[in-house]
Amino acid sequence: MSTKWQQFKNSYFFHSFIHDKVAIVSFVVLVMLVVCSFSAPIIAPHDPYDTTTIDVLDAETPPIWMEGGNPNFLLGTDAQGRDILSTMLYGMRVSLLIGLGAVFLQAFLGVVIGLIAGYFGGKLDSLLMRLADVQLSFSTLMVAIFISAIFQAFFGINKYEELAVPFLIIVIGLAEWPQYARTVRASVLAEKKKEYVEAAKVIGFGSGRIMWKHILPNTLSPILVISTIQVANAIMSEAALSFLGLGMPVTKPSLGSLINSGFEYIFSGSWWITIFPGILLVILILVINLLGDWLRDVLNPKLYKG
Amino acid sequence: MDKLLEVKDLVVKFALRTGTLTALNGINFSLLPGERMGLVGESGAGKSVAGFSIINLISKPGFIAGGEVIFEGEDISKYNFEQMRSIRGNKISMIFQDPMMTLNPVLTIGTQMTETLLAHKQMSKEEATEIAIECLKKVYIPSPETRLKQYPHEFSGGMRQRIVIAISLLTTPKLIIADEPTTALDVTIQAEIMDLLLELCIKEKMGLILITHDLGVVSQTTQKIAVMYAGRIVEKGKTLDIITNPKHPYTQGLIKALPQTHKKGEKLYQIPGIMPNLNQIPSGCPFHPRCTFKKDICSQIEPSLKSVDKGEVACHLYA
Numbered sequence: 001m002s003t004k005w006q007q008f009k010n011s012y013f014f015h016s017f018i019h020d021k022v023a024i025v026s027f028v029v030l031v032m033l034v035v036c037s038f039s040a041p042i043i044a045p046h047d048p049y050d051t052t053t054i055d056v057l058d059a060e061t062p063p064i065w066m067e068g069g070n071p072n073f074l075l076g077t078d079a080q081g082r083d084i085l086s087t088m089l090y091g092m093r094v095s096l097l098i099g100l101g102a103v104f105l106q107a108f109l110g111v112v113i114g115l116i117a118g119y120f121g122g123k124l125d126s127l128l129m130r131l132a133d134v135q136l137s138f139s140t141l142m143v144a145i146f147i148s149a150i151f152q153a154f155f156g157i158n159k160y161e162e163l164a165v166p167f168l169i170i171v172i173g174l175a176e177w178p179q180y181a182r183t184v185r186a187s188v189l190a191e192k193k194k195e196y197v198e199a200a201k202v203i204g205f206g207s208g209r210i211m212w213k214h215i216l217p218n219t220l221s222p223i224l225v226i227s228t229i230q231v232a233n234a235i236m237s238e239a240a241l242s243f244l245g246l247g248m249p250v251t252k253p254s255l256g257s258l259i260n261s262g263f264e265y266i267f268s269g270s271w272w273i274t275i276f277p278g279i280l281l282v283i284l285i286l287v288i289n290l291l292g293d294w295l296r297d298v299l300n301p302k303l304y305k306g
Numbered sequence: 307m308d309k310l311l312e313v314k315d316l317v318v319k320f321a322l323r324t325g326t327l328t329a330l331n332g333i334n335f336s337l338l339p340g341e342r343m344g345l346v347g348e349s350g351a352g353k354s355v356a357g358f359s360i361i362n363l364i365s366k367p368g369f370i371a372g373g374e375v376i377f378e379g380e381d382i383s384k385y386n387f388e389q390m391r392s393i394r395g396n397k398i399s400m401i402f403q404d405p406m407m408t409l410n411p412v413l414t415i416g417t418q419m420t421e422t423l424l425a426h427k428q429m430s431k432e433e434a435t436e437i438a439i440e441c442l443k444k445v446y447i448p449s450p451e452t453r454l455k456q457y458p459h460e461f462s463g464g465m466r467q468r469i470v471i472a473i474s475l476l477t478t479p480k481l482i483i484a485d486e487p488t489t490a491l492d493v494t495i496q497a498e499i500m501d502l503l504l505e506l507c508i509k510e511k512m513g514l515i516l517i518t519h520d521l522g523v524v525s526q527t528t529q530k531i532a533v534m535y536a537g538r539i540v541e542k543g544k545t546l547d548i549i550t551n552p553k554h555p556y557t558q559g560l561i562k563a564l565p566q567t568h569k570k571g572e573k574l575y576q577i578p579g580i581m582p583n584l585n586q587i588p589s590g591c592p593f594h595p596r597c598t599f600k601k602d603i604c605s606q607i608e609p610s611l612k613s614v615d616k617g618e619v620a621c622h623l624y625a
Contacts, residue, residue, distance in 0.1 A: 195407035201363060203395030203422050203473070213421070217412040 016298050023294040026287040033284055037092040044086035045074070049252065056081045060270045076272045078258075079265060087253060088277050092284065094254040098168045099235035103227055105173025106234075110180020111223065115211050117181065118188025129185065132178035140175040140237050141244070147171050148246050161249040168247055172234050183226055187219035221299035228292030232285045239281055255281045308379070310480055310513050311360070312336040316373035316383075318352075318359050318537075327584045329355045331537045332373065334611070339480065342507055342514040344524035344545065346560070347534035350581050353517045356534070357483045359383075360515070361394050378480070396426040399474035400483045404490040405466035409458040415469055416454030422476050441472040445502060464495035471503060481513040488523065500527055521564055525549045533557045536582055536592040543617025553619040555597045591622065599623055 008014055017023055036043060046053060058081035061070045069076070075084040117128040151167060152160050160167070191197065192215060200210045235255075241247035242256030243263075250261055255277045262273025318330035330352050337343055345353045358364050360375055362383060375383040382393055394400075402408045410418060419438035420431060427434075435454065442450035445468040458466060467487065474482055484503065488496040504527050507514045516528055524531055524545065531548045533541040533556065541554040552558045559577035579596040582588055588595055594604035603622050611618045612625070 195402050195404060196410040198363075199400075199402060199408040199470075200410070201394070202361065202400040203425065204391040204393070205395075205421075205425055206391065209425070214410050214413070218410070220412075 013298060017294075020294055022290055026290040026294070029283065030287045030291060033092065033280075033287070034096065037089055037096055040086070040089035040093050044083075044089045045072070046083040046086040048082045048087040048090055054081050060265065060273075062270070063272050075276050076270075078262060078273045079270070084272060084276055087258060088255070088280055091248075091253045091255045091258050091277060092280060094165065094248055094252065095235050095238060095256070095281070095284070098165060098172070098238045098254065099231045101165075101169035102172035102176070102234040102238070103230045105169060106176045106230060107180055107223065107227060109173065109177040111184050111216070113177065114181040114184025115188055115216060118185040119192060119207065119211050119215065125185070128181070132181050135175070136178045138175070140172065141240060143175040144168075144171045144237070144241050145244075145246055147174075148241075161251065164248050164252065168238055168241065171241075172237050175237075176230065176233065179226060179230060180223065183222050184219055187222055188215055191215045191218045225292060225296040225299060228288055228295055232288040232292070235281075235288075236285060255284075308339075309336045309376070310339040310341070310378065312374075312376040313356075313360065314374040314376065316356070316359060316375065317371040318355055318364060318368060319371040320368045322367055325585065328371075328587075329368065329537050329584060330359065333532075333534070333537075333539050335532050335539065335542065337481070337513050337515070340507070340511040340513055341530070342504075342516065342528040344516045344518065344528040344531045345534060346518065346521060346524055346531055348519060348560075348581050350584070351534040352537040353519075353534055354485055355537075357400070357485050357515060357517050360483060361398050361400065362390050363394070392426070395422060395474075395479075396477045397479050398481045398483065399477070399479040400485065401467075401470055401474050401487045403486040405463060405470050406458075406490070408470050409466060411458055414455055414457055415461075419454070419473055419476060422473055426477050437476060438472075441475045442469070444475060444506065445469070445472045447472070463491055464498060467491060467495075467499050468502065471499070471506070475506065475510070478510065479512060481515065482507070483515045483517070485517045486519075487516075488520075489518075496523070503527070521549070521560060533560070536587055537584065538592065538620065539611065540593065540620045541617065542611065547616050551615075553614055553617065553624060554593075554621050555599050555623070556593050559596075591620075 017027075041047070048054070058070070058073065058077050059079050061073050061077040061081075062068050063076040064071060064074050073083045073085070075088075077083055078087065113128050113132070117125040148160075148167070148171065155163075197210060197214060200214050205214075238247055238254060239256030239259065242254050243260040245260065248254040248257045250257055253261065258277040259274050259281070262270065262277070266274050313333060313335050315332045315334060316330055317328065317332050320327040320329055333356060335343065345356060347353050355364060355368070359370055360377075362370065362375075362385065364370070370383050373383070374381045377393070377398070382390065385393070409415070416435065416438060419441070420434040423429065423434040423437055424431070438454060439450045442453060447453055447465065447468060461469065487503065488499050491499060500523055503514070506512070514528070516524060518524055528545050530543065531545050532539045533548070533554065535556050541548065541552070541557045548557060549561065552561050556577070559575070562575040563577065565574060577596055582592060582595070588605065590603070590605040590607055591597070591609055594600045597604065601622060607622075609620045609622050609625070611620045614624045
């Protein structure tokens with residue numbers, strides 16, 4: 001185990017990480033955010049899901065440093081009297097969960113389709129890639145609005161509130177797979193012409209083994225890079241959907257639905273309900289994108305910066 | 307002795323948009339167990355296509371249009387994909403030109419070696435690792451146990467080609483097809499690799515088909531030679547006979563073109579002209595436009611292989 005760690009410490013990856021201040025700061029912030037959001041039930045001062053602890057009389061309490069602030073509510077409360085800080089922590093957990101889940105689904109679909117299209121080529125390739133083109137020509141929001149309208153019509157609002165998280169994962173996952181499929185296909189096309197693939201055929205390996213064990217590992221770096229960007233994108237898609245009222249219900253808010261719920265009060269002076277979740281969302285997306293940029297520079301030696 | 311491999315009237319065509327190209331025009335040769343043969347010719351003569359067609363791995367527009375490839379008594383050119391997979395890498399191995407490219411850059415040598423074994427034989431991972439270590443020892447890789455955990459980029463070019471050879475040895479094949487195995491290596495490493503290959507073929511009693519344009523390499527390694535031109539075999543025979551007494555004008559040209567130490571400072575001989583494009587092969591003998599001995603008949607009738615002395619030649623000069 002110590003040798004693995006030693007190897008990692010000596011690697012170019014680690015070296016370029018500790019010499020990039022932006023990467024370190026982004027990484028630390030991201031880790032902090034992730035840890036805080038997933039330990040929300042422990043560290044959050046209030047439980048926004050527990051309606052018995054919420055008092056409407058506390059509604060729209062301003063942050064603690066403003067006049068009328070309540071030391072119980074560090075960043076104030078929203079229109080229902082929920083503590084903003086706690087709700088944000090819980091909300092970020094939901095956002096991250098949906099973001100990661102959607103990216104796993106996208107990656108799975110995209111990688112499988114991209115590998116098959118790139119490796120077998122021909123008519124199958126044309127068919128799958130045209131499918132991707134069609135999918136890309138609908139915006140994520142359009143697809144999501146369409147599907148969620150159907151879903152809500154069939155199952156009713158109550159059911160929807162229960163299934164909102166898996167539903168959003170599926171919608172965002174289904175809408176964005178072509179990004180992966182195209183990237184993977186392009187790399188597979190380049191890789192499959194290399195002699196090691198031919199050598200693997202000569203050895204007598206089947207197509208599945210060549211695809212998964214030989215070609216896929218060689219296409220991992222572009223997959224990793226777009227994954228970071230796609231996590232940020234998925235979180236933003238979710239926030240946008242929630243903001244439009246099609247995402248997470250107000251009872252289980254994500255960052256997007258929090259921003260939305262505060263938006264009505266922004267002109268009546270209660271700006272904190274929208275602004276704090278907004279800042280958190282911006283920071284979260286920003287650090288993920290900065291880390292993604294750094295990762296792309298490290299994994300693509302052709303992009304060395306001077 | 308029963309033949310290990312017999313290629314009979316093998317025809318390979320490529321279906322292109324502009325029409326069908328004939329890359330191999332009915333070639334015949336055979337190999338006894340443990341026998342080593344060289345396939346020689348210029349670029350584009352069809353040597354590599356011949357090698358690949360034996361294991362039925364010609365890339366897409368190409369296909370076997372006729373003939374038989376009889377390996378251990380069975381016509382493997384008619385095998386389906388699954389049957390063929392049990393032959394490839396198991397009974398017939400192949401070594402490629404460029405060892406930088408044939409090893410997967412993201413898998414360790416150990417993974418690539420054991421994977422080959424596990425794909426073909428019923429055995430545990432530990433047994434496979436043991437055989438892999440054995441094979442690395444055979445190709446003189448020092449401290450094979452630690453080497454197994456390394457990636458291809460941690461090896462030099464010559465070592466990589468030795469690892470490729472070790473991989474081809476894993477399943478103790480009956481036949482190795484080596485497609486220009488030393489072209490990407492420098493001369494000293496070339497000699498080292500060829501010596502190794504020769505030694506292993508003799509020790510393990512493996513047949514070898516050496517595809518190359520380097521007559522020097524062939525003369526030191528093989529027992530017989532088939533010279534190819536424009537998808538045909540134009541001369542076959544014992545290596546010694548062909549090197550010392552070539553019959554076909556093309557073979558004579560190839561041998562004259564070899565650099566020789568006692569003729570320092572002289573210009574190297576060149577066969578005039580270039581190999582014809584496969585879609586416009588001249589009528590009659592395909593070599594006649596470049597031939598210095600051509601007669602009228604050469605542009606009209608294509609000569610077939612006939613026994614001359616101890617070998618076989620396709621040339622009207624010996625009719």
